Amino acid sequence: xRKLLLPSxxxxxxxxxxxxxxxxxxxxDTFKLKSENNAIKIKYDYPERGYIFDRNGKxxxxxxxxxxxxxxPRELKDIDTLEFCQLLNITKEDFITKIAKAKVYSPRLPSxxxxxxxxxxxxAFQEKIRKFEGFYFQKRSLRDYEVDFGANIFGFITxxxxxxxxxxxxxxxxxxxxxxxxEESYEEILRGIxxxxxxxxxxxxxxxxSYKDGKYDTIAVQGEDINLTIDAELQRYGEQLMINKRGxxxxxxxxxxxxxxxxxxxxxxxxxxxxxxxxxxYTLLYRDSIAKPLYDRGLLAEYPPGSPFKILTxxxxxxxxxxxxxxxxxxxxxxxxxxxxxMKCHGFGPHTLHNGIYNSCNTYFAQVYMRTINKxxxxxxAVDVWSNHVKSFGLGDFMGYDLPTGxxxxxxxxxxxxxxxxxxxxxxxxxxxxxIGQGEVLMTPIQxxxxxxxxxxxxxxxxxxxxxxxxxxxxxxxFKVKHETTIDxxxxxxxxxxxxxVYNFGTASALRVEGIDICGxxxxxxxxxKINGKKTKLEDHSIFVAFAPKDNPKIAIAILVENGGYGAxxxxxxxxxxxxxxxxxxxxxxxxxxxxLERSLKDRYAKLGGMxxxxxxxxxxKDSVKKIATTLRSTVIDTTKKN
Numbered sequence: 001x002r003k004l005l006l007p008s009x010x011x012x013x014x015x016x017x018x019x020x021x022x023x024x025x026x027x028x029d030t031f032k033l034k035s036e037n038n039a040i041k042i043k044y045d046y047p048e049r050g051y052i053f054d055r056n057g058k059x060x061x062x063x064x065x066x067x068x069x070x071x072x073p074r075e076l077k078d079i080d081t082l083e084f085c086q087l088l089n090i091t092k093e094d095f096i097t098k099i100a101k102a103k104v105y106s107p108r109l110p111s112x113x114x115x116x117x118x119x120x121x122x123x124a125f126q127e128k129i130r131k132f133e134g135f136y137f138q139k140r141s142l143r144d145y146e147v148d149f150g151a152n153i154f155g156f157i158t159x160x161x162x163x164x165x166x167x168x169x170x171x172x173x174x175x176x177x178x179x180x181x182x183e184e185s186y187e188e189i190l191r192g193i194x195x196x197x198x199x200x201x202x203x204x205x206x207x208x209x210s211y212k213d214g215k216y217d218t219i220a221v222q223g224e225d226i227n228l229t230i231d232a233e234l235q236r237y238g239e240q241l242m243i244n245k246r247g248x249x250x251x252x253x254x255x256x257x258x259x260x261x262x263x264x265x266x267x268x269x270x271x272x273x274x275x276x277x278x279x280x281x282y283t284l285l286y287r288d289s290i291a292k293p294l295y296d297r298g299l300l301a302e303y304p305p306g307s308p309f310k311i312l313t314x315x316x317x318x319x320x321x322x323x324x325x326x327x328x329x330x331x332x333x334x335x336x337x338x339x340x341x342x343m344k345c346h347g348f349g350p351h352t353l354h355n356g357i358y359n360s361c362n363t364y365f366a367q368v369y370m371r372t373i374n375k376x377x378x379x380x381x382a383v384d385v386w387s388n389h390v391k392s393f394g395l396g397d398f399m400g401y402d403l404p405t406g407x408x409x410x411x412x413x414x415x416x417x418x419x420x421x422x423x424x425x426x427x428x429x430x431x432x433x434x435x436i437g438q439g440e441v442l443m444t445p446i447q448x449x450x451x452x453x454x455x456x457x458x459x460x461x462x463x464x465x466x467x468x469x470x471x472x473x474x475x476x477x478x479f480k481v482k483h484e485t486t487i488d489x490x491x492x493x494x495x496x497x498x499x500x501x502v503y504n505f506g507t508a509s510a511l512r513v514e515g516i517d518i519c520g521x522x523x524x525x526x527x528x529x530k531i532n533g534k535k536t537k538l539e540d541h542s543i544f545v546a547f548a549p550k551d552n553p554k555i556a557i558a559i560l561v562e563n564g565g566y567g568a569x570x571x572x573x574x575x576x577x578x579x580x581x582x583x584x585x586x587x588x589x590x591x592x593x594x595x596x597l598e599r600s601l602k603d604r605y606a607k608l609g610g611m612x613x614x615x616x617x618x619x620x621x622k623d624s625v626k627k628i629a630t631t632l633r634s635t636v637i638d639t640t641k642k643n
């Protein structure tokens with residue numbers, strides 16, 4: 001048997017090799033196609049990307065024609081460089097640089113010489129393109145934004161880089177790909193499938209017809225349309241309210257997890273990242289490291305949640321049985337929780353869960369938290385019990401939504417405090433700041449909004465998502481999975497009652513909307529920054545969370561305004577206005593609306609610096625309320641829109 005093994009292996013290997021050769025030479029002649037590449041020109045037919053609509057069918061993003069000037073360096077002949085540059089409005093230096101770059105990429109393969117020309121820019125060149133051998137044009141489809149808001153939601157499309165081309169064989173030099181937002185998340189659905197045509201050339205490099213009668217040609221398949229969960233009017237309104245402010249707004253439909261609005265401020269008109277000035281505009285936005293217009297604060301910014309976190313402190317205390325609805329703590333404008341340590345509070349007198357919530361009593365919730373930790377003999381174990389309760393609300397980790405960016409936030413565990421206090425000695429009094437959303441707790445605005453959606457649902461949530469419908473396909477089934485918290489349903493009723501009275505008797509009583517039962521919670525978060533090398537205390541962040549209507553919630557919302565001060569000052573009014581806008585599609589408190597629209601925090605942000613150039617293209621959305629005229633796109637920014 002051993003004598004036969006080696007000959008058998010040789011015969012098998014030879015047979016496999018012969019079969020492979022036969023397949024390549026007879027059955028599959030694509031190898032031959034590649035070998036004849038010098039005599040074959042490949043033309044691509046790029047399909048339109050899928051259209052993007054809002055939840056109500058409003059068109060948000062369409063397409064427009066654009067033209068890339070392509071070059072094959074090896075095929076360049078003597079050309080009139082001056083005439084060429086004049087036609088395309090470029091300098092001779094630009095010409096030389098671009099040709100050199102193309103040669104580095106490949107002397108014989110096409111590469112993009114000048115991208116994204118609109119119809120008028122291309123028209124003059126098209127008439128004389130025959131004079132410039134080695135150059136040709138590639139028609140492509142660029143985005144045409146029907147709205148001037150939602151840039152952070154849509155993302156943008158840009159040319160692929162060499163790294164991606166090497167990684168993904170679908171893409172070639174000059175191809176476009178979605179970056180950020182839904183353009184990135186749903187790239188394969190939106191892009192479609194490009195068509196390919198193989199053209200035979202003669203020895204004079206002239207096209208003489210289809211290769212093998214079009215045997216290998218394929219037809220372009222248009223990208224699929226998608227509907228987002230976003231309510232376009234609510235998104236527009238949220239961006240208007242955040243003019244001259246920084247922060248984020250996230251609104252969610254509690255019963256489904258659908259994201260109704262995702263606002264980041266400052267923002268910009270998505271149209272400025274289309275056309276020949278795209279790269280210049282993007283660079284300006286990217287380099288503004290202070291205002292960060294490309295930074296989606298709703299998804300990425302991690303803040304101490306402040307007083308809204310008291311909701312979880314109270315629910316966990318009820319679940320752990322350390323308090324009940326009648327448990328009372330005396331507040332003397334705060335309380336002394338350790339030797340030489342005093343937690344301030346604006347309240348006075350006895351507080352139970354109910355009035356503790358609507359008065360936002362620090363004393364009450366600090367006592368509840370300490371009882372929760374002190375319930376167990378080991379503080380490390382106790383913190384982990386508390387932490388697991390908090391995490392069941394979707395906090396402290398990536399949430400799994402269908403947008404390409406996000407942050408975990410932070411929910412401390414025993415490991416956290418072992419690192420901070422390696423010698424031990426820590427206890428409930430050491431970490432009591434967690435009770436009121438300070439300490440080591442960090443949350444993103446979308447996590448805050450999801451927390452309120454969970455409370456509105458009395459103990460469950462669906463993973464937040466921005467896709468509502470894909471033409472011809474189903475959305476990811478994970479968005480239909482119900483996530484239950486560790487808190488019994490019965491404990492949510494008293495908490496919701498307290499949140500309702502925040503608007504009736506508490507810190508948001510001046511923000512009531514007649515006829516709408518709103519449950520909410522104000523909050524502030526302390527912050528500081530290094531200015532001229534020194535740590536400087538700044539205005540608190542203004543925070544507000546809410547849901548409405550109380551008995552049949554249709555919207556849960558979180559607002560954070562950086563350096564906005566008290567929660568009821570700016571964030572609270574924005575929440576009330578957004579809720580009324582969504583539920584009624586009108587505003588009755590026009591005085592409140594006017595105050596917020598006109599409120600500017602630029603003077604506070606000026607302390608932090610920033611780029612004047614970037615600020616010039618951080619657009620103010622077209623405002624139907626204030627009748628703000630926006631001329632940026634027509635005067636400053638070159639796009640590929642029809643002329």
